[in-house]
Amino acid sequence: MIRFQKTSNSGFYLPDHKLALDCSHKEANYFFISHAHSDHMPQNRKTPVYCTRPTLKFMQERGYKGKADILNFFEPLNLGSVRVTLYPAGHILGSSMIFIESDEGTLLYTGDCKTPPSPASEGFSLPENINHLIIEGTFGLPIYRWKPMEEISAEIRNFTNRTLNENCTPVFLAYNLGKAQEIMHLLAPLKHAVQIHKDGYKLCSVYEDEGINLGSYEEYNAETGAGKILITPSTALSKGFASEISNKKIAYCSGWAAVELNRNRSSADYWITLSDHLDFFELINVCKQISPEKVTITHSPNPEVILHYLSNLGINAEAV
Amino acid sequence: MSRTATFAKLCKTVQEIRRYRDYSDTVRYLSDYFQSLKSTEDLDLALRFLLEGAFPSHSGIQTSTSSYTISTAAAKFCDIDYQLVFKPCRKAAGDTPETIKMLLENIEESRKKREPQEQTLQEIMNLINKLNQVNSRNDKHQILATAWMKMLPVEIKYFSLLLLKKSLLESPDTKPVLSAIAEAYEIEYEKVRFVHMATGSVGRTAVFAMENRLNEAPFQLFHPKPYMLASHIDDFDYKFEGSDKYVAEPELDGLRSQIHIDKNSVKIFSGKRTDITNFFPEVVRFFKNKNLPPVILDGVLCVYQNECIHPSELLRKRLNHKKSESFTADKLPVLFISFDLLFFDNKALFGEELFRRRQLLEKLANNYKLAITKQNVFTGQQDLIKLFNRSVSLGNKGLIIKQKNSTYEYGERSISWMKMKSSKSTLNAVIMYAHRSNHRESVEFPEFTAGISVKNDQRYQEDFIPIGKIMNNLPDDETEPLNKKTNELIVERYGPTLGLIPGLVAEIKYDHIQVNNRTKAGYKLYSPKLCRIRWDLSPDDASTLSDIERMYHEEISHSTNITSAITGR
Numbered sequence: 001m002i003r004f005q006k007t008s009n010s011g012f013y014l015p016d017h018k019l020a021l022d023c024s025h026k027e028a029n030y031f032f033i034s035h036a037h038s039d040h041m042p043q044n045r046k047t048p049v050y051c052t053r054p055t056l057k058f059m060q061e062r063g064y065k066g067k068a069d070i071l072n073f074f075e076p077l078n079l080g081s082v083r084v085t086l087y088p089a090g091h092i093l094g095s096s097m098i099f100i101e102s103d104e105g106t107l108l109y110t111g112d113c114k115t116p117p118s119p120a121s122e123g124f125s126l127p128e129n130i131n132h133l134i135i136e137g138t139f140g141l142p143i144y145r146w147k148p149m150e151e152i153s154a155e156i157r158n159f160t161n162r163t164l165n166e167n168c169t170p171v172f173l174a175y176n177l178g179k180a181q182e183i184m185h186l187l188a189p190l191k192h193a194v195q196i197h198k199d200g201y202k203l204c205s206v207y208e209d210e211g212i213n214l215g216s217y218e219e220y221n222a223e224t225g226a227g228k229i230l231i232t233p234s235t236a237l238s239k240g241f242a243s244e245i246s247n248k249k250i251a252y253c254s255g256w257a258a259v260e261l262n263r264n265r266s267s268a269d270y271w272i273t274l275s276d277h278l279d280f281f282e283l284i285n286v287c288k289q290i291s292p293e294k295v296t297i298t299h300s301p302n303p304e305v306i307l308h309y310l311s312n313l314g315i316n317a318e319a320v
Numbered sequence: 321m322s323r324t325a326t327f328a329k330l331c332k333t334v335q336e337i338r339r340y341r342d343y344s345d346t347v348r349y350l351s352d353y354f355q356s357l358k359s360t361e362d363l364d365l366a367l368r369f370l371l372e373g374a375f376p377s378h379s380g381i382q383t384s385t386s387s388y389t390i391s392t393a394a395a396k397f398c399d400i401d402y403q404l405v406f407k408p409c410r411k412a413a414g415d416t417p418e419t420i421k422m423l424l425e426n427i428e429e430s431r432k433k434r435e436p437q438e439q440t441l442q443e444i445m446n447l448i449n450k451l452n453q454v455n456s457r458n459d460k461h462q463i464l465a466t467a468w469m470k471m472l473p474v475e476i477k478y479f480s481l482l483l484l485k486k487s488l489l490e491s492p493d494t495k496p497v498l499s500a501i502a503e504a505y506e507i508e509y510e511k512v513r514f515v516h517m518a519t520g521s522v523g524r525t526a527v528f529a530m531e532n533r534l535n536e537a538p539f540q541l542f543h544p545k546p547y548m549l550a551s552h553i554d555d556f557d558y559k560f561e562g563s564d565k566y567v568a569e570p571e572l573d574g575l576r577s578q579i580h581i582d583k584n585s586v587k588i589f590s591g592k593r594t595d596i597t598n599f600f601p602e603v604v605r606f607f608k609n610k611n612l613p614p615v616i617l618d619g620v621l622c623v624y625q626n627e628c629i630h631p632s633e634l635l636r637k638r639l640n641h642k643k644s645e646s647f648t649a650d651k652l653p654v655l656f657i658s659f660d661l662l663f664f665d666n667k668a669l670f671g672e673e674l675f676r677r678r679q680l681l682e683k684l685a686n687n688y689k690l691a692i693t694k695q696n697v698f699t700g701q702q703d704l705i706k707l708f709n710r711s712v713s714l715g716n717k718g719l720i721i722k723q724k725n726s727t728y729e730y731g732e733r734s735i736s737w738m739k740m741k742s743s744k745s746t747l748n749a750v751i752m753y754a755h756r757s758n759h760r761e762s763v764e765f766p767e768f769t770a771g772i773s774v775k776n777d778q779r780y781q782e783d784f785i786p787i788g789k790i791m792n793n794l795p796d797d798e799t800e801p802l803n804k805k806t807n808e809l810i811v812e813r814y815g816p817t818l819g820l821i822p823g824l825v826a827e828i829k830y831d832h833i834q835v836n837n838r839t840k841a842g843y844k845l846y847s848p849k850l851c852r853i854r855w856d857l858s859p860d861d862a863s864t865l866s867d868i869e870r871m872y873h874e875e876i877s878h879s880t881n882i883t884s885a886i887t888g889r
Contacts, residue, residue, distance in 0.1 A: 142400070143409045143422035238756055239764070258422070260338070261414030269342060281426070302408045308401065 001132050001294065002100060002107045006320045010039060010299065012109060012134060014100065017082045021098055021109045030079055032086075034111025035095035036062065036177060050077065052086060054094030057206045058177060071096075073122065090117025090124030091276050092178030093207055097126075105131035108290075112136055112299075114276055115286065118178070119149060120185040120212050126290065133292045137300030137319075138277045139255055146255070146279045152272065153186045159251050159270055160187060160229060169226050169248040173234040173268060176200035178276050179253060180231045181207050181214060187229060188215030195220040197232040197241060255279075284309050287317075296320055325362035326438040328471075329353065330369065331478045334488045343496055350500030360527045365441045367523040370489050371497065374448045374482040384452050385460055385483045387416050392457070393464040394420040399429040416484065421477035424468070437470045444479060451483065497522055505529040517545055517730055518668060539668045541580045541614060544589035546731030548618075548660075550720050550739040558738070559701065565724055567674075567695040568707055569659055570716040571739065573632045574620030575639075579656060580663075581607050582614040588621070588656075590639075599639055603656050610688045616663035617656070617681075618728075619693075624655035629715070631876045633834055658685065659693040659720075662728060670728040674736075677728065708740050717741055717831075741831075745871060747772070747845075747863040748854055750784050751824040754806045756816040764803045766792055770828055770848070772841060773862045784822055784859070785840040787868065790850045802853055822859040827851040833872040843868050 005013045011023025020028035022040040024047050033051040034040055036058030042049060046066040051059070056068045071077055073096065076085040081103070086096035091112040098109045108130045117124040146152070156172075163170040174180045180200040185207075187194065194217040196204065201219040208214060220230060222244045232241045234252065242248060252268035255275025263271045278286065287295050287310055295310055295317040297303045303319030310317040333353045337346045350370075357363045368376060375381040391410065395402035406419070413419040424430045447467050451460055468476050478488050489497070498516055502509040507529055515534050516525040520543020528537045560566050576591040586604045588597045597604060600621065623630040638652060661681040662669055669677050678695065685692045698704045708719050718741035726736030749770035756765060771784035794802065805824055812819030829849045836844035854861075 141409050141412055142405065142426050143413050143419060145426040259413050260418050270340065302412070305405055305408050308404045 002102055002104045004107070004134070004296075006298070009043060012298075014082075014107075016104070017079070017100070017102060019079075019082065019084075019100065022111060030084075032084065032098050033059070034089065034098060034109070035092055037092070037112065037175075038062070040111060042066070050084070052094040052096050054206050054210055055096070056094075057209075058094065058203055061202050061206075062177075073125075076101075085127065087125050087127055088117070088122040089113035090115050090121050092118060093121050093181070093210060093212065095121060099127045099130070105293075107132040107134065108292075109134045110136055112138070112277060114278055115282055116149060118182050118276055119153075120178075120182040120207060122210075126286070130290050130292045132294045132296070133287065133290055134296040134298060135283065135286065136277065137283055137297045137303060137306050139275065139279050140283065140297070140300040140302045140306045142280050142305070144255065144258055144275075144279045145281050146273065146275055152274055155272055156183060156186050156251075156253075156274070157190060159249075159272065160190060160192070163249040164192070164227070166249075167247060169228065169230060169242070169245050171230040171232065171237070171242055171245075171248050171250045173237065173250060173252045174231055174254075174274075176233055177203050179274065180233075181212070182274070182276070183231060183253060184214040184217060185212055188213045190229075191215065192229055193218070194229045194231060195225050196230075197236050200231060200233075280306075284313070287315055288313055291315065294318070325357050325359065325366065325441050327441055327444045327479070328436070328438060328475050329356065330366055330441065330488070331472070331474045334370070334478060335474050338490060346496045347499045347503060350497060351503040354500060354504035354526065354530075357530075360530055362441055363526050363530055364523040365445060367497070367526050369441065369444075369478075369482060369487065371487050371492070371494065371522055373485055373487045374445070381452075383448060383483045383485055384455075385464075387484055389457050389460050390420070390464065390480050390483060391416050393461045393468075394423060396461060397430055397433065397465055397468055398423050398427045400427065417477040417480035420480055421473045424473040424476055434469055434471065436472045436475070439470060439475070444482075447479075448482060494522055498525070501526045501529050505532070507534065513731075514670075517670070519543070520545075539663065541582050541616065541663065542585070542587050544578055544580075544593035544595075545616065545662060546593070547576065547578070547591065548729050548731075548737060549733040550737035551733055551735050553721075553738050553740050560704070560721065560738075563698050563700055563704070566698070566721050567678075567724055568698055568704065568719045568721045569693045569695055570711045570714075571718045571720050571741065572620050572622055572657060572693065573629055573715070573717055574622035574657065575632055575635050577619060577621045577656065578662070579603075579607065579617045579619070579658075580615075581612050581617075584608055596639065600654055603654055606656075610690070612684075612688055614663065614666065615661065615684065617658040617690075618660035618662055619656055619658035622655050622657055623652055625653055629655075631832070633832065633876055636834070655691055657691045657693055660728065670730055673725045673727060674722055675724045704740075745832075746827055746829050746851065747867065747871075748825050748857060748861060749787060749790075749828050750822045750859045750862045751806070751809075751820055751826055752784055752786055752822070754810070754818045754820060755789070756818065765806055768792060768826070768850070770826060770845075771822075771862070772868060773859070773864045775860075775864075777865055780865075784862070785865070787839065787841050787843065788845045788848055790826070790828055790848045792850060794850060794852070798853065825854040825857040825859060825862055827854050832875055833868060835872070841865055841868065843872060 002014055003016050007013050007023040007025055009023050012021040013025040018029040020031045022034050024042045024044045031047050031049045033049045033055055036055045041059055045064050048067045050069045050071050053070045056070055071086050073086050073088050076083045083101040085099045087099055089095040089097045089111055091114050097113060100107045106129055115124040160170045172183050174183055176199045180196060184194055194215060196217055198219050204214055226245045230242055250268040251270040251272050253272045253274040255277055256262045257271035258273040295315055297306050297319040307317050307319060333349050336349050374383050391406055392402050395406040400406060410416060410419040413422060451463055454460055498512050499509055502512045511534050512529060515528055515537040516522055518539040519525055519537050520540050528534045578589045580587045586607045588600055590596045623634045661677050664680050681692055696707055698707055711719050721738045723736045749772055751768045752771035753769035754765040755767040767789050769786050770790050772787045774780035774785050775783045809820040809823045810818045811821050829851050830845040831847040834844045834846050
């Protein structure tokens with residue numbers, strides 16, 4: 001098995017091959033970034049990294065100044081003692097799972113992933129012969145099971161149509177990278193103008209460059225926003241985003257919206273359970289499908305529950 | 321019984337209401353649901369489930385199935401480990417019914433077991449009764465498992481909620497339900513509201529509305545009636561047009577209460593309309609001995625000794641004691657002082673004008689030697705201010721100015737009654753925490769936690785301890801520099817709560833100080849208001865805990881001579 005260490009910023013370091021996954025380990029020679037969310041980006045903005053093209057573009061928009069080598073999915077890269085291949089993770093555009101092959105065996109680090117994949121991503125695809133799987137367990141409880149994407153998509157469109165019919169402005173609360181564009185993609189068939197928060201707006205062209213239809217959109221403008229579909233992160237809302245628009249209905253889009261307790265803490269009018277992570281059952285299925293010699297669960301508030309289920313399936317697992 | 325009254329339909333309605341949380345949607349969903357019900361029994365039961373729970377709140381009957389029994393039954397039903405799986409799920413989901421719903425929806429084993437059949441509300445009630453009749457956990461598990469096989473997850477959630485002695489609607493607010501009754505049966509809202517007030521039951525109100533017999537609804541004593549509340553006058557220059565139309569009454573330092581009396585029965589209800597009869601046996605005895613006709617009196621319970629009213633803080637202490645008799649009348653005698661009459665001579669007086677109600681109250685007080693507040697007339701603004709200053713100097717909280725021709729606007733904060741009150745004291749507090757809001761169109765920091773100094777206090781290791789939250793109601797030009805400074809002082813974040821380096825001192829006005837063991841200081845400010853930021857002061861100038869303790873003891877040793885404030889005894 002390939003030896004690994006968990007690093008302080010939730011990434012992993014493979015000491016025998018000096019490979020850093022989603023972290024900036026000081027002894028590493030090679031740095032791989034699974035996707036461009038801030039908790040996975042290198043802390044040092046000048047660290048040279050390997051990543052997909054969309055990931056690099058997003059990182060550059062978010063302040064990354066280093067030199068990056070772009071890797072295409074499924075194209076292996078030989079780095080002396082190891083061979084590294086990126087597989088699409090289905091989390092956001094450009095998100096990748098990092099597959100490492102060496103003499104000690106193989107390891108798949110999923111980063112954040114989702115299957116069935118986000119419709120605004122390159123899909124989800126697994127390599128074969130995985131000895132060791134390091135997988136995220138953000139939603140690691142059986143209370144989390146996502147509805148099929150068609151149902152969620154219909155829910156988003158219904159909310160939008162209903163709100164517009166009431167002469168109100170629909171406002172979606174979603175992260176600037178990934179969720180915002182996924183919602184835009186799902187709303188594109190409505191052909192209704194979208195205005196998006198400025199930080200999300202600058203990331204949209206990357207999606208379009210990759211051929212993902214985001215419909216007709218522009219940067220949020222307080223004077224012209226009423227009656228359009230607005231998309232913003234929730235933090236911007238408390239700082240005055242859309243405060244000029246009196247008749248609006250706010251939909252909070254997140255996997256955490258599945259829990260009524262979280263809804264009660266939010267001031268939104270409507271909650272849509274839309275996650276860009278695996279639900280519990282998908283997580284167990286992926287482990288079962290791969291059936292590796294070892295599974296390591298990461299990013300999970302409830303790893304014991306996942307471990308209990310995997311143990312019942314006879315899968316050797318641990319949590320870090 | 322009609323099959324239209326299915327429990328599933330009620331649960332789906334409630335689920336939609338909880339999902340949208342919008343007033344007009346709530347009214348619409350409920351109205352549609354009420355219209356779909358064909359029998360009065362179903363309507364009554366649905367309203368009970370919505371607002372009271374499985375059993376009427378006054379019945380004293382409770383469900384006997386514990387959260388543990390329901391949870392372990394659910395774990396068994398889903399074939400999951402209770403400790404390893406169910407408990408972490410419940411921790412994440414927040415409550416048992418929601419956890420059960422989510423697990424039963426998601427877990428394949430439980431899906432296979434369920435074949436939902438439409439069940440009526442009465443069938444659900446029968447199940448609850450059946451569970452109440454068995455004692456062993458195994459028997460309850462058996463009944464629950466059999467029942468759940470016929471239910472949808474959403475039904476199981478709300479069925480569990482009823483078993484856990486809760487009502488289906490989250491908010492106890494009856495307004496949207498009454499609006500829905502009015503909408504469903506096309507009746508004027510005010511009529512529905514009056515019948516609800518008179519009968520004290522939403523279910524009975526709905527049944528009268530369904531049968532188009534609202535006019536026949538009887539007025540029920542011993543159901544607390546919503547209070548009429550006074551509006552605040554912040555500005556003492558407020559002009560009362562035609563002062564001969566008003567009377568002024570002292571605002572006594574007491575506990576707003578309502579007393580219902582009929583023959584030998586007496587009940588006392590608090591300002592929050594809870595039954596506090598048992599806490600005041602001497603008041604009950606007093607009224608029983610008077611042999612009064614059926615009446616409802618509105619007034620205040622005051623601590624009364626040697627012709628003086630003592631601070632109501634002492635009265636609150638009595639309410640905190642489980643054994644009310646431990647506070648004997650000798651130690652803390654209480655007097656009920658009436659200022660309004662709501663029911664007399666078998667007639668509700670809500671629609672009568674104040675002067676008429678007052679005439680009847682004075683007559684009653686005279687005949688039965690009851691204490692009532694004194695009313696004063698005033699000739700103009702200056703006269704009113706004199707009256708106010710005199711009232712405050714005698715130890716009252718202020719004045720209530722009432723329109724003579726106003727009806728009793730129950731459940732409303734009305735401008736027919738105005739409260740003229742002065743905040744008694746101020747202190748200088750350090751701003752310790754700022755609280756962000758995720759509500760739209762809000763100020764950046766709508767609330768702050770104020771702290772007092774304990775730097776030189778041996779009992780504490782820290783420099784400052786919290787004394788309570790204060791609303792930020794400063795004008796925009798003062799809020800802007802406050803926000804700027806707050807942002808500079810942030811050192812810690814706990815979700816929406818931001819810890820600040822001590823650097824901001826605020827002047828806070830408050831009504832009085834209360835003992836409160838849940839705060840670190842042991843005291844709490846009642847009705848605190850942020851007056852201004854003291855840019856000229858540093859945290860070293862903040863008020864200390866010793867100051868608070870001194871002020872509290874001054875307050876509770878203070879008393880009010882009531883000879884000028886009440887009459888009729």
